Amino acid sequence: MTATGTQIDVAELQRLARDHLWLHFTRMGAYAGGDVPIIVRGDGCYLEDANGKRYLDALAGLFAVQIGYGFGEEIGEAAAAQMRELPFYTNWSYAHPRAIELAAEVASLAPGDLNRVFFVSGGSEGVETAWKLARQYHSARGERRWKAISRRLAYHGTTLGALSINGVTPLRTPFEPLVPDVVHVRSTNRYHRPPDETEEEFTALLVTELEEAIVQAGPDTVAMVMMEPVQNSGGCFTAPAGYFQGVRALCDEYGILLCADEVITAFGRIGAWFASDRYDIRPDIVTCAKGLSSAYAAIGAVIARDALMEPFLEGKRTFMHGITFGGHPVQAAIALKNIEIMRRERVVENVQANEQVLRDTLSQLLDLPIVGDLRGAGYFWALELVKDKETRETFDNEESESLLRGFISPTMFERGLICRADDRGDPVLQISLPLIAGPKEFDELVGILGDVLAEAGRRIRR
Ligand code: PLP
Numbered sequence: 490m491t492a493t494g495t496q497i498d499v500a501e502l503q504r505l506a507r508d509h510l511w512l513h514f515t516r517m518g519a520y521a522g523g524d525v526p527i528i529v530r531g532d533g534c535y536l537e538d539a540n541g542k543r544y545l546d547a548l549a550g551l552f553a554v555q556i557g558y559g560f561g562e563e564i565g566e567a568a569a570a571q572m573r574e575l576p577f578y579t580n581w582s583y584a585h586p587r588a589i590e591l592a593a594e595v596a597s598l599a600p601g602d603l604n605r606v607f608f609v610s611g612g613s614e615g616v617e618t619a620w621k622l623a624r625q626y627h628s629a630r631g632e633r634r635w636k637a638i639s640r641r642l643a644y645h646g647t648t649l650g651a652l653s654i655n656g657v658t659p660l661r662t663p664f665e666p667l668v669p670d671v672v673h674v675r676s677t678n679r680y681h682r683p684p685d686e687t688e689e690e691f692t693a694l695l696v697t698e699l700e701e702a703i704v705q706a707g708p709d710t711v712a713m714v715m716m717e718p719v720q721n722s723g724g725c726f727t728a729p730a731g732y733f734q735g736v737r738a739l740c741d742e743y744g745i746l747l748c749a750d751e752v753i754t755a756f757g758r759i760g761a762w763f764a765s766d767r768y769d770i771r772p773d774i775v776t777c778a779k780g781l782s783s784a785y786a787a788i789g790a791v792i793a794r795d796a797l798m799e800p801f802l803e804g805k806r807t808f809m810h811g812i813t814f815g816g817h818p819v820q821a822a823i824a825l826k827n828i829e830i831m832r833r834e835r836v837v838e839n840v841q842a843n844e845q846v847l848r849d850t851l852s853q854l855l856d857l858p859i860v861g862d863l864r865g866a867g868y869f870w871a872l873e874l875v876k877d878k879e880t881r882e883t884f885d886n887e888e889s890e891s892l893l894r895g896f897i898s899p900t901m902f903e904r905g906l907i908c909r910a911d912d913r914g915d916p917v918l919q920i921s922l923p924l925i926a927g928p929k930e931f932d933e934l935v936g937i938l939g940d941v942l943a944e945a946g947r948r949i950r951r
Contacts, residue, residue, distance in 0.1 A: 499539045502527055526902070531558025534923045534930050536907065547908035547934050549923045552721065552753040552869070553779035556830050557923040564785050564826050571822035580608060580816035587821035594828055595781070595790055598762040603775055605793040607808075608816035612752035613646030615776035615789040616715070620650055621810050622774065622793060623713035623746045629800035632744070634712040636670040638702055642914045643676065644722040645715065645750055654715055657722055657913050670710075672702050677726045680862045680873060681881060681915070688729045696735035708743040713774075715748040718764035724871030724917030725864045733770045740773075746797070748774040752789070756780030756828075757837040757924045759867035760844055767866075773797060783831075786823035787814070836924045840867050843927055850931040851920070854938060859946035868924055871917040874942075876949065883915045888949075892916065897945055906937045918942075 506525040511517065527539040534557050536544045549555065571587060578585050592606035607622070609615045620637055627634040639645060641656040652661060653668035656676075661667060675698055682691055703711055714736060720726040740747040749772035754764035758780060761767040765775060774797065778789030801808050814820070831837065844867055851870055854860045861875030874892070876882045884892060893910040897918070901908060909919040918938070922930060 497529065497539055499527070502539060533557045533559050534926050542905065544902070544905050544907045545930060545933055545937075547906060547920050547922050547930075549868075549921050550784045551779065552758065552921045553784035555757050555780045555783045555836060555924040556827060556834065557783075557925045560783075560827075560830055561785070563830065564823055567822050567826035568786075568819050571819045575818050578818060579813060581811050581813075585816075585818050585821075587818045587825060588816035591816075591821040591825050594825060595777075595792060598828075599775060599792050600763055600766045601771065602795045603772070603792045604795050605798045607791045607793070607810075608821070609778070609789045609791060609812055610787050610814045610817075610820075611646075611789050612750075612776065612778040613648040613651040614812060614815075615752060615778055615791050616645045616651035616654060616750060617648055618791045618810060619715065619748045619750075619774045619776050620654065620713060622791065622797065622808065623748070625808060625810075626746065626797055626800060627712055629803075629806060632709065634710055634745075636672065636706050636711045638672045638674060638699070638706070638711060638714045638745075640676045640716060640720060641673045642723040643673075643717060643720050643750075644913070645717075646752075659913070670706075672706050674699050674702050676720055676723055677728045677732060678723060678914075679726075679729065680864070689731070692729045692731045692735060695729070695732055696739065699736060700739055703739060703743055703745070708745075711743065711745050713746045713748050714740055715750055717750045717752075718754045718768050718770060719759060719866055719869055721753055721869075721919070722911070723914035724862075724873055724911070724919065725866075725869055727864060727866055728768065733768050737771050746773040748772055748776065751775050751777045752779055753869065753921075756783075757831065757840055757867070758869050758921070760837065760840040761867075762837060764867075781827070782820065782824040783827045785827060786817075786820035788817065788820040788824050831924075834925065839927070840924050843931075844868070846928055847922075847931050850928070850935050853935055854942060857939070857942050857946055859942055859949065865920075868922050868926070870920040872920070872938075872942075874916045874918065874945075886912075889916045892945060892949065896948060897941060900941045900944070901937065904937045904941060906934065906941075908934070908938075 528536050529539050530537045536546050595606050596604040609618055624635050637654055639654045643656045645651050645654045650668050653671045656673045749765045749770050755777035759767055765772050773794050775792040782788050851863055859874050860872050862873040876884050889912045893912050898910045911917050911919055
């Protein structure tokens with residue numbers, strides 16, 4: 490049955506899905522003879538499929554559903570009230586109350602003088618907007634700077650500009666040539682560094698490499714450095730101590746804008762409203778999306794420091810950029826209600842209170858020979874899987890394919906767990922629970938993962 494009381498014809502849905510629905514980043518051929526997973530409802534941290542089977546969603550949608558799935562009624566009322574009052578108007582030259590209120594709310598939560606909010610429909614649009622803003626900001630001040638620097642393996646979205654900043658090679662190559670002049674530098678992956686290298690040495694290496702990249706590119710041609718506070722792709726790479734301070738100092742020295750891509754990390758995932766606060770990153774621009782509305786609406790935001798808007802307040806100058814749905818009143822009403830719920834339910838405080846419990850619970854999995862590393866922060870963690878724990882040897886492409894896609898992903902799903910096995914870098918499992926989860930969900934997660942990974946380890950040794 491659906492929420493509206495009608496019977497679901499599962500076979501018919503399967504047929505229609507196979508005939509008409511093109512899933513994102515999906516090997517559609519795999520469903521020619523098998524069932525498409527169809528999720529029909531959710532509550533709390535759980536989802537249910539069309540056959541009535543329940544799943545613990547340890548990926549929170551896609552790193553997005555901070556408040557879980559149980560607030561549809563309350564958020565729906567806010568959306569319906571907005572629909573009655575003003576179902577749509579645009580932010581092109583006009584304002585409306587919800588966009589104004591949401592901009593003020595976001596500015597109040599964002600660190601420092603990040604006070605100017607430009608709404609978009611999602612993360613990729615946010616990244617596009619940030620790059621365009623950086624370019625036009627420099628040109629408004631009489632400088633022609635256009636290049637961007639980001640990190641290898643980092644995911645920043647899929648539209649052509651965002652894809653160019655993206656450092657995931659297999660996602661880029663089918664669409665080349667991309668927007669020119671993005672330079673990619675090393676990620677902060679410490680697990681495969683020499684074991685005797687100190688944290689300070691690693692930071693120095695990374696910051697030196699970044700400076701060399703800036704100098705090589707021509708410092709006065711570089712508009713922006715873009716980095717996630719914790720890099721998702723590759724498996725939750727946190728930065729070594731002093732790294733972001735070193736990056737900030739280089740950006741200041743060479744007049745480059747620093748953008749923190751907080752599409753995943755903002756709105757509580759790292760135990761703060763913005764991870765830039767927790768790590769004292771001091772960005773000039775922040776991009777955010779997913780958690781802004783807990784993914785109940787397609788809305789994102791680019792937040793700029795006051796100083797970035799100054800040239801745009803002069804004379805006839807205009808930021809030459811806009812998106813029809815940017816700041817959509819219904820989406821803004823949903824995001825406002827999400828933030829209200831997050832405050833009321835003390836969701837960010839829940840992450841702070843439970844971060845160590847989650848880390849300790851996940852650490853139990855380090856006893857398994859196949860689990861080499863556990864890294865992350867807040868409710869954002871990755872387990873790196875290895876062939877040999879002593880040497881940290883990783884799997885080759887074929888092994889990774891049969892292990893992750895052939896065994897771990899389908900087995901987790903069969904066992905009622907959704908989390909992601911990712912091989913964009915070395916093979917990792919990504920864990921990103923809704924921010925309302927607690928020890929009960931941690932135990933269930935680790936129980937299932939423990940069984941699946943133990944069996945995966947046995948299969949490798951066979
Ligand atoms: N930036 C980061 C850091 C992301 O993780 C993502 C998506 O996962 C994006 C940008 C792109 O966001 P969207 O899928 O909403 O376009």
